[in-house]
Structure formats: C-alpha cells, structure tokens
Amino acid sequence: MRAMYYEAFGAAPEIRTLPDPTPTNAGVVISVKATGLCRSDWHGWMGHDPDIKLPHVPGHELAGTISAVGRDVRRFKVGDRVTVPFVSGCGHCMECRSGNSQVCEEQFQPGFTHWGSFAEYVAIDYADQNLVHLPEEISYETAASLGCRFATSFRAVVDQGRLKGSEWLAVHGCGGVGLSAIMIGAALGANVVAIDIAEDKLALARALGATATIDSRAVADVSEAVREVTGGGAHVSVDALGHPQTCCNSILNLRRRGRHVQVGLMLADHATPAIPMARVIAHELEIYGSHGMQSWRYDAMLRMILSGKLSPERLIGRRITLSEAAPALATMDSFRENGISIIDRMI
Ligand SMILES: [Zn+2]
Ligand SMILES: [Zn+2]
Numbered sequence: 001m002r003a004m005y006y007e008a009f010g011a012a013p014e015i016r017t018l019p020d021p022t023p024t025n026a027g028v029v030i031s032v033k034a035t036g037l038c039r040s041d042w043h044g045w046m047g048h049d050p051d052i053k054l055p056h057v058p059g060h061e062l063a064g065t066i067s068a069v070g071r072d073v074r075r076f077k078v079g080d081r082v083t084v085p086f087v088s089g090c091g092h093c094m095e096c097r098s099g100n101s102q103v104c105e106e107q108f109q110p111g112f113t114h115w116g117s118f119a120e121y122v123a124i125d126y127a128d129q130n131l132v133h134l135p136e137e138i139s140y141e142t143a144a145s146l147g148c149r150f151a152t153s154f155r156a157v158v159d160q161g162r163l164k165g166s167e168w169l170a171v172h173g174c175g176g177v178g179l180s181a182i183m184i185g186a187a188l189g190a191n192v193v194a195i196d197i198a199e200d201k202l203a204l205a206r207a208l209g210a211t212a213t214i215d216s217r218a219v220a221d222v223s224e225a226v227r228e229v230t231g232g233g234a235h236v237s238v239d240a241l242g243h244p245q246t247c248c249n250s251i252l253n254l255r256r257r258g259r260h261v262q263v264g265l266m267l268a269d270h271a272t273p274a275i276p277m278a279r280v281i282a283h284e285l286e287i288y289g290s291h292g293m294q295s296w297r298y299d300a301m302l303r304m305i306l307s308g309k310l311s312p313e314r315l316i317g318r319r320i321t322l323s324e325a326a327p328a329l330a331t332m333d334s335f336r337e338n339g340i341s342i343i344d345r346m347i
Contacts, residue, residue, distance in 0.1 A: 021121050
C-alpha cells in the first residue's frame with residue numbers, strides 16, 4: 001500500500017510503498033476513502049506524543065469501506081461503509097463497560113498507538129466495539145471530518161459542557177475544533193461568542209452561527225470583553241486551541257457556576273498551565289477535559305446531521321492528495337489552514 005511514513009520525529013514525511021496490513025481476530029482492515037489532517041498529527045510528528053513508536057504512519061480521522069475482517073468480528077462485513085472514533089476502546093475494561101471507551105485503559109488509537117490512516121489501508125482493532133456504520137447520505141469526506149475534532153467538540157459541548165438553548169457559549173480558537181463547537185452550540189439554540197486572532201476565521205465563525213466575535217488582539221482583556229458581550233459571562237466556555245493563555249481566558253470569562261471544557265491539547269511546554277483556582281472556588285466553576293467521543297454517542301450526532309441541524313461538510317477547507325499532505329503536515333504549526341483539510345485521493 002501507499003502510505004505516509006517517517007522514521008524520525010521532525011524529519012520530512014515521505015510517501016512509501018509498505019506491506020498491506022492484516023486484521024487481528026477482533027479487528028478489521030479499512031480501505032481508506034478519506035482522512036483528515038489534524039494538528040494532533042503535527043504534534044505526533046514533532047515527537048510530543050509518547051504513544052508513538054518509530055517508524056510511523058500518521059492519520060486518525062478516517063472513513064472508508066471494510067476490506068478484510070478478523071474471525072471474531074460479528075457486526076461488520078467486507079464492503080461495509082464505516083468510520084471510527086480516534087480513541088477506540090478495548091470493550092472489556094472498567095471504563096469501556098461503563099460506556100466510557102473514550103478513556104479506555106487499553107485504548108487503540110490509529111495514527112498514535114498504531115499505524116494510521118494516511119495510507120490506502122488501515123487496521124483497526126476491537127471492531128465490534130468501535131466501528132460506526134455510515135449512513136449512505138453521509139459522504140466519506142464528511143465522515144472523515146467527524147472522527148476527531150467534530151466528535152470531540154460534540155462531546156465537549158453536549159455531554160461535558162451540558163450546554164442548553166439560550167445559554168452563552170464562548171469558544172476560544174476558531175480552527176477545526178472551535179468551528180465545530182460553534183456550529184454545535186448554535187444548533188442547540190445557544191448564543192455563541194467566538195474568539196480568535198484571524199479575521200477570516202472570525203468571518204467563518206459568524207457564517208457558522210456565532211452571535212458575536214472578538215478579535216483577541218484588538219481588546220485589552222479578552223475575558224472582560226466576553227463578560228461584556230454575554231452580559232455577565234459565558235455559561236460554558238471551550239478552549240479549542242490549547243494554550244495557557246486561552247485556557248486561562250476561558251476560565252476567567254465564565255459566569256458564576258459556569259463550565260470550562262478543555263479540548264485543545266496541552267503538550268510539551270504547555271502541559272501544566274497556571275489555573276486561576278481562587279476563581280474556580282469562589283465562583284464554583286466546573287472544569288472538564290474532553291477526549292474524543294464514544295462510538296455509541298455517534299447516533300445522536302449522526303441524527304442531527306441527517307436532519308440538517310448540523311452540516312460538518314461546511315468545515316471542510318482543502319481537499320488534497322496523500323502526496324500533498326506530506327509537506328502540509330510539516331507546516332501545520334503556522335495555523336494557516338482555514339477549516340479542515342481532507343485527503344481524498346491516495347495518490
Ligand atoms: Zn477499555
Ligand atoms: Zn484529529
């Protein structure tokens with residue numbers, strides 16, 4: 001198979017011919033039809049993720065058809081259209097049995113713990129527990145855009161943040177995660193204020209349903225600006241970027257008893273940000289992490305897509321080839337992408 005491959009962290013990824021994968025007894029092999037390029041892939045390539053063992057094939061946001069099944073797989077067969085959450089649970093640990101495979105103790109993450117989907121084929125373990133049947137109406141490109149950022153935002157806003165209609169949602173950072181959160185918040189009937197430093201991203205945020213936008217470079221104090229716009233602070237606030245400053249702003253712009261959800265990754269130098277804990281206590285704030293979404297929660301998200309309430313395909317920016325993705329991965333730290341880049345041809 002053709003695949004993107006690297007042997008050293010930070011070294012230019014190349015396109016190579018590698019052996020086709022075979023399924024485990026409980027796993028499948030998927031013929032990849034579309035796969036999203038994500039900042040997590042860049043972090044992995046930089047060596048920020050201890051799960052990655054070299055050499056490596058990245059890629060974790062995918063959709064395709066099943067090309068081979070292991071002997072113990074019951075719910076899926078060759079030819080099925082599927083997608084999979086980027087965190088796959090083992091199905092038998094305490095977390096999986098409580099319905100929380102997104103924090104499984106033995107999680108399988110394509111593109112991190114195992115070789116990923118920047119390839120013609122990818123092997124996925126624990127298929128019965130994790131794969132999601134894809135309705136015919138949802139394209140592979142749209143499904144690939146769900147696997148990580150959109151699904152994670154859905155869980156962050158709906159399940160962790162418990163956002164309700166007419167409440168205020170603040171979203172810090174308007175990349176793939178942030179724009180997803182804005183669309184989901186607006187679909188729930190909430191008011192959304194979006195914060196970023198780039199005017200084109202703020203314009204997209206407004207187009208996707210943000211009630212108000214704040215250019216964080218144009219105000220002296222971001223949290224003060226959000227409290228002003230929202231009439232006292234957001235009920236729910238998401239740090240979609242993952243930076244000590246946006247994390248702190250997201251907590252400080254909450255109203256009393258508000259909920260902060262950290263979705264943007266905090267890695268390397270940013271792993272232990274300063275948290276305004278005095279405010280957390282005095283205002284009884286709630287602080288959550290959000291890490292992917294369980295496959296059984298996809299139903300709720302897919303229903304909102306099929307009914308037209310959510311249109312994740314609007315978040316897709318560039319459609320590129322596997323060959324074009326190699327240099328794109330290496331330059332992701334510059335934040336130039338507007339929307340989600342999808343690899344839709346393995347050439
Ligand atoms: Zn598990
Ligand atoms: Zn991702």
